[in-house]
Amino acid sequence: xxxxxxxxxxxxxxxxxxxxxxxxxxxxxxxxxxxxxxxxxxxxxxxxxxxxxxxxxxxxxxxxxxxxxxxxxxxxxxxxxxxxxxxxxxxxxxxxxxxxxxxxxxxxxxxxxxxxxxxxxxxxxxxxxxxxxxxxxxxxxxxxxxxxxxxxxxxxxxxxxxxxxxxxxxxxxxxxxxxxxxxxxxxxxxxxxxxxxxxxxxxxxxxxxxxxxxxxxxxxxxxxxxxxxxxxxxxxxxxxxxxxxxxxxxxxxxxxxxxxxxxxxxxxxxxxxxxxxxxxxxxxxxxxxxxxxxxxxxxxxxxxxxxxxxxxxxxxxxxxxxxxxxxxxxxxxxxxxxxxxxxxxxxxxxxxxxxxxxxxxxxxxxxxxxxxxxxxxxxxxxxxxxxxxxxxxxxxxxxxxxxxxxxxxxxxxxxxxxxxxxxxxxxxxxxxxxxxxxxxxxxxxxxxxxxxxxxxxxxxxxxxxxxxxxxxxxxxxxxxxxxxxxxxxxxxxxxxxxxxxxxxxxxxxxxxxxxxxxxxxxxxxxxxxxxxxxxxxxxxxxxxxxxxxxxxxxxxxxxxxxxxxxxxxxxxxxxxxxxxxxxxxxxxxxxxxxxxxxxxxxxxxxxxxxxxxxxxxxxxxxxxxxxxxxxxxxxxxxxxxxxxxxxxxxxxxxxxxxxxxxxxxxxxxxxxxxxxxxxxxxxxxxxxxxxxxxxxxxxxxxxxxxxxxxxxxxxxxxxxxxxxxxxxxxxxxxxxxxxxxxxxxxxx
Numbered sequence: 115x116x117x118x119x120x121x122x123x124x125x126x127x128x129x130x131x132x133x134x135x136x137x138x139x140x141x142x143x144x145x146x147x148x149x150x151x152x153x154x155x156x157x158x159x160x161x162x163x164x165x166x167x168x169x170x171x172x173x174x175x176x177x178x179x180x181x182x183x184x185x186x187x188x189x190x191x192x193x194x195x196x197x198x199x200x201x202x203x204x205x206x207x208x209x210x211x212x213x214x215x216x217x218x219x220x221x222x223x224x225x226x227x228x229x230x231x232x233x234x235x236x237x238x239x240x241x242x243x244x245x246x247x248x249x250x251x252x253x254x255x256x257x258x259x260x261x262x263x264x265x266x267x268x269x270x271x272x273x274x275x276x277x278x279x280x281x282x283x284x285x286x287x288x289x290x291x292x293x294x295x296x297x298x299x300x301x302x303x304x305x306x307x308x309x310x311x312x313x314x315x316x317x318x319x320x321x322x323x324x325x326x327x328x329x330x331x332x333x334x335x336x337x338x339x340x341x342x343x344x345x346x347x348x349x350x351x352x353x354x355x356x357x358x359x360x361x362x363x364x365x366x367x368x369x370x371x372x373x374x375x376x377x378x379x380x381x382x383x384x385x386x387x388x389x390x391x392x393x394x395x396x397x398x399x400x401x402x403x404x405x406x407x408x409x410x411x412x413x414x415x416x417x418x419x420x421x422x423x424x425x426x427x428x429x430x431x432x433x434x435x436x437x438x439x440x441x442x443x444x445x446x447x448x449x450x451x452x453x454x455x456x457x458x459x460x461x462x463x464x465x466x467x468x469x470x471x472x473x474x475x476x477x478x479x480x481x482x483x484x485x486x487x488x489x490x491x492x493x494x495x496x497x498x499x500x501x502x503x504x505x506x507x508x509x510x511x512x513x514x515x516x517x518x519x520x521x522x523x524x525x526x527x528x529x530x531x532x533x534x535x536x537x538x539x540x541x542x543x544x545x546x547x548x549x550x551x552x553x554x555x556x557x558x559x560x561x562x563x564x565x566x567x568x569x570x571x572x573x574x575x576x577x578x579x580x581x582x583x584x585x586x587x588x589x590x591x592x593x594x595x596x597x598x599x600x601x602x603x604x605x606x607x608x609x610x611x612x613x614x615x616x617x618x619x620x621x622x623x624x625x626x627x628x629x630x631x632x633x634x635x636x637x638x639x640x641x642x643x644x645x646x647x648x649x650x651x652x653x654x655x656x657x658x659x660x661x662x663x664x665x666x667x668x669x670x671x672x673x674x675x676x677x678x679x680x681x682x683x684x685x686x687x688x689x690x691x692x693x694x695x696x697x698x699x700x701x702x703x704x705x706x707x708x709x710x711x712x713x714x715x716x717x718x719x720x721x722x723x724x725x726x727x728x729x730x731x732x733x734x735x736x737x738x739x740x741x742x743x744x745x746x747x748x749x750x751x752x753x754x755x756x757x758x759x760x761x762x763x764x765x766x767x768x769x770x771x772x773x774x775x776x777x778x779x780x781x782x783x784x785x786x787x788x789x790x791x792x793x794x795x796x797x798x799x800x801x802x803x804x805x806x807x808x809x810x811x812x813x814x815x816x817x818x819x820x821x822x823x824x825x826x827x828x829x830x831x832x833x834x835x836x837x838x839x840x841x842x843x844x845x846x847x848x849x850x851x852x853x854x855x856x857x858x859x860x861x862x
Contacts, residue, residue, distance in 0.1 A: 171193065171209075175189050175193075176212050181217070182217055182264035191296075203296045210288055211284050215284070218267050218270055219277065245274065256286075343470075343649050343650060343651055343652075346468035353380075353479055354379060355372065355679075356372045356680060357380045357479050357485070358379065359484065360389065360658070361387045361389060361459075362487060365381065365389070368672040369457045370455060371677060372679065375681065379456070380458040380481070381458070384461070391665045392440060405432045405536075406536040429517035429540060462474040465623060483652070483653065484652045484679075486652065486658055487656050489658060492617075493615045494612050497582055497585060501585075503592045508533070517537070518542055519542060519543065522592075522610050524611070526547075526553040526554065528696075530548070533613065535701060545607070547594065547596050548577065548579075551579050554698060556710075557710060561761050579598055580597065580603070582596050592609070593606050618657060619657075628649075643689055645678060645689060653675040670689060701763060703760075704760075704765065706759045707776060710759060721747045724802055728795075731764075731801065734763070734798075737763070748806065764796075767796055768796055782803040783803070786803035788800075
């Protein structure tokens, strides 16, 4: 509250100063004509009081520029006329830089938070551009005198540009203009109007000067090109416009988009089309989750009044159905389908020989652009004795046909939690060993706790803050030894599944040999927001380059990479990772978009929390899934959504509405105004919006409403109030008429 009051007070002071400037006829005192008339007196006073004149002039210049008042150009002329070219230029450049930085800070302190909260998504996009090229554009704008500097100061103050960067770039960028104006001021006696300074020739020179950074940028681009792709000879004839390596979600999307744009495309895949998502990831895991859920539902049949048996599990049949689901979906990603689109599907292992040539099975494909979409593989840490356990991963677990009675899962992330619940529901005794202090550690602890509680109810053992240190075999028994606080614990099991993350598939591609930049700690490919690597014609998308290892993100990056590759240099499709939704399909499911509470605290983002319990959702009650919560983070005092987390069986139905709202800048108020079908789980969106509205209702306004309604309940008081309201204007009209009559002489 104090900060808001200070901002309001500061804004009022600035407004008051600007009003005072105009009331006191400041523009006439800082006009060209006033300067011409007072030139000799200024020079005489400077001769007698040099230090005071310099300090006073510099202070005036700083105030004028900081408050964005008119007159800076005239003051620059005055500096030349009074102090001469060199001292005048020094005074003006230092004062103008200080004043511009002051205006920058005034805008940032008073206006930025309000504008950022109103246009959060647009400001975030602008800030990304500023982080990338802000200094470059600021320098260019400073070189063009026809663009008012106060506009530049104000706009830049709304961005995330560093103060030091703004000051230094402004100082350098304003030097040419400062010198021109101050130099003109030395010839003030021969200038009749400011228009003579900015002649066509001078403006043309400034515009030519403004092209310098653009030329420099082109030169830098040329230099970068010749350090990367330019080091290699270009083929005289290209076989393809784009070669995509990897036929997972990202690669398939890229090939589809490139072919749709009429590009000649080759798609190289060494194994199965569809990648991890189809063969070992999303599709089989969701088929397994559905079977496990059905097993649980059958067990609850009697509670629903249905005379069904609890059912037995034929695990081999369950896993065979999973394979049937994969086979049913496979034609969507088949080579035949993509060949029908015009894509040349090539089977084999690709190796990039240079930015224009890819070798597959001894054949060399030449291409203008390359898109790497090779995905990732499950990571198995190097732990003593692990090899003896025959550890499973999310790639190999689908080969099981016998349900392990005892299963240890190392890793409590989304994959580990989803598979743990499935195997527990089929009848395995499952133990999860997780290194963090709670499961699903990318989510808030209170949200993950709801899943952990359900796991405990279903007989799953959860061991957190534990580190696996070795593996051992004793006959048919496998033993995983973990450590916590210096104490070892043995976990005897029949199978071990590692779900501790994934490793990008970058080895064997020839990337390091030609110089493609990789993240040192992750071996993933470094890309910009256009999905380009440090080679301008080599792109990457999906798990091999992204911090977000989701199928939908790989697809979103894939189509951008394809558009930019095929239509280069005209296409600039950028991937924005500010609003990325995901769901962990446990029961209850956990979905999130935007900031979590922990992330908001870590980034020091101010927030409020509004929460509702799904136990109050009528459809969830009817479906027997009234368990979970919706937690929404908003800006303090505003309905702008910063993030939303949904824990519940209906998370996949509820979350997309928050994603859409955040993407298009809609607040909770707009969601509250939207009619939702009853009964649906999505009514939870209305419930949380209503809860926010109630929490922010004005007690003062409600008190006035209460008084008004109380008055309405008394007919006599209501009549008196109406009479009083009507009497006031009638009385005023009567007084006005009487005064008018007296003014005419009383009727004479």
